[in-house]
Amino acid sequence: MKESRRPVLTDDELLAGLATGSDDVLNQLYRRYFPMVLHFVTSNSGSEDDAKDIYQETIVVLYEKAQSGTLELHCQLKTYLYSVGRRLWLKQLTQRNRFMVRDIETPAADDFAGQQIDADLTEHEERDRQFDLMADSLDRLGEPCRTLLEDFYIRHLSMQAITDKFGYTNPDNAKTQKYKCLMRLKRLFFSEYKQS
Amino acid sequence: METNDEKDIEGTLRAYGERVRLQQKLTAIHSKLDMDAVREEVGLYQAEAQQSGQIRSLWRTYRTTLAVAASVAVITTFGSIFLYRSYQQGHRQQEQQYSLLSKEIQAVKSSQRKLLSDLNGRGRALSVNPAQVSGSGFMLTADGYMVTNNHIIRDADSVYVQSPTGEVYKARVVHADQTYDLAFLQLCDDSAFRALTPVPYSFDAHQSDLGERVYTLGYPREEIVYGEGYLSSGTGYRGDSTAYQVAIGVNPGNSGGPLLDEKGNVIGIISGKQTTSEGVSFAVKTNYLLKALNNIPVDSLKGLPLRLNRKNTLARLPRKLQIKRMQAYVYQVKVFKHKD
Numbered sequence: 001m002k003e004s005r006r007p008v009l010t011d012d013e014l015l016a017g018l019a020t021g022s023d024d025v026l027n028q029l030y031r032r033y034f035p036m037v038l039h040f041v042t043s044n045s046g047s048e049d050d051a052k053d054i055y056q057e058t059i060v061v062l063y064e065k066a067q068s069g070t071l072e073l074h075c076q077l078k079t080y081l082y083s084v085g086r087r088l089w090l091k092q093l094t095q096r097n098r099f100m101v102r103d104i105e106t107p108a109a110d111d112f113a114g115q116q117i118d119a120d121l122t123e124h125e126e127r128d129r130q131f132d133l134m135a136d137s138l139d140r141l142g143e144p145c146r147t148l149l150e151d152f153y154i155r156h157l158s159m160q161a162i163t164d165k166f167g168y169t170n171p172d173n174a175k176t177q178k179y180k181c182l183m184r185l186k187r188l189f190f191s192e193y194k195q196s
Numbered sequence: 197m198e199t200n201d202e203k204d205i206e207g208t209l210r211a212y213g214e215r216v217r218l219q220q221k222l223t224a225i226h227s228k229l230d231m232d233a234v235r236e237e238v239g240l241y242q243a244e245a246q247q248s249g250q251i252r253s254l255w256r257t258y259r260t261t262l263a264v265a266a267s268v269a270v271i272t273t274f275g276s277i278f279l280y281r282s283y284q285q286g287h288r289q290q291e292q293q294y295s296l297l298s299k300e301i302q303a304v305k306s307s308q309r310k311l312l313s314d315l316n317g318r319g320r321a322l323s324v325n326p327a328q329v330s331g332s333g334f335m336l337t338a339d340g341y342m343v344t345n346n347h348i349i350r351d352a353d354s355v356y357v358q359s360p361t362g363e364v365y366k367a368r369v370v371h372a373d374q375t376y377d378l379a380f381l382q383l384c385d386d387s388a389f390r391a392l393t394p395v396p397y398s399f400d401a402h403q404s405d406l407g408e409r410v411y412t413l414g415y416p417r418e419e420i421v422y423g424e425g426y427l428s429s430g431t432g433y434r435g436d437s438t439a440y441q442v443a444i445g446v447n448p449g450n451s452g453g454p455l456l457d458e459k460g461n462v463i464g465i466i467s468g469k470q471t472t473s474e475g476v477s478f479a480v481k482t483n484y485l486l487k488a489l490n491n492i493p494v495d496s497l498k499g500l501p502l503r504l505n506r507k508n509t510l511a512r513l514p515r516k517l518q519i520k521r522m523q524a525y526v527y528q529v530k531v532f533k534h535k536d
Binding site: 030035038048052134135149155185 | 210211214217223252
């Protein structure tokens, strides 16, 4: 019931908020449509955990599209989320060899919106594959390179903080080290990426 | 390539970082969710969606079946209606579209003819017991052979003819020809009948031309009625080659009346009309009248030969005079049938 106290944002406002990376908007969006996806997944032989995974992946798809500024909505935001979540869950079900689906909402019905979502998901899968590979490469990179790169690129620590943390004499040194690590990661990454 | 890859890897790494951070954020948000409240909301959702959802899912599952059932129902319904209609029409066309022009007299109010004094009481019998069917007929010979339509005298118990002057004679059916819808009557059985002067018209068996001006006399009412028109087709109802189509106003009761051309030749016998269109009447051709005459068994004539008049005395007369001469030979035919 917290939602009712906050101003209810429209689809456009939500999307604008996502594009700027507002945590508050993300929070609100997450809360607003989670019950829908939870209901869908649980009424189609999924658990609450399945629902959480599917929903988070759905939000990731939307968020990344919004951030890159390439999101084109041809239906309501709710329908978009439902359709994406539905497809992701269907894929899971297919992998588990179950096909019957009981809808609780109308998925995006017209061809254009459907194709758009297809394209979005294909893009998303490609990115997923990249990220899996990246996680794998980072794993194989070994310490201290992995932590160094994660600190810089994922946790957004400053060069100075990293210099202090790893005990380098100066930031330039840290930079050189980071560069070397990056080169190694690159080799690891592309040896796999280009093969596939 | 080298620098490209370098940028690529950095970009991918950054994006990967974003993804990881987002996932962490989402997990954080999720962990802060009050799952009980969410479940409650799902419960509400479910209850709300249940009814419509159930119907909707039933609809989704069975809509193809429903569609097939519905179309079968529609096709069956309209198919049977159509079949029934066409069957009915097939019947009606013969029964109704072609209406025989005999008249059911029962419905007709007793006429002023009742008032005519009738010394020998012959008319009285008729007025007490009005005929069930009436039509017209006309003399073939002066000695009492008449022709009328078969459909008028069909199933008759007794046949009477009434002259324009109101005299009633009993008639004998000499021969009934179903194929051409013709019937021959003889009055000479009746002792009251006195032979007339020779008939003034002749019979023209040749095919008449379209547009020929024609006229008829008949008894759609108790009085003789004149009607005129023109020959509109060389064939009758549904291409019946034994009849003409005539554009002439005829009514029930006109059946059996003569159809004459301008010169006073009998070219046909009025037999029916098409109910679906106005002014479309039919008349049996004289040619077939002659054919039917030849089919009469000699025994039926009882030794009185039936010789048609060949001399036309009407040809030069104006129409009014023709009619005046003519009408004495056109009789009303009254038919009595036992009631079933």
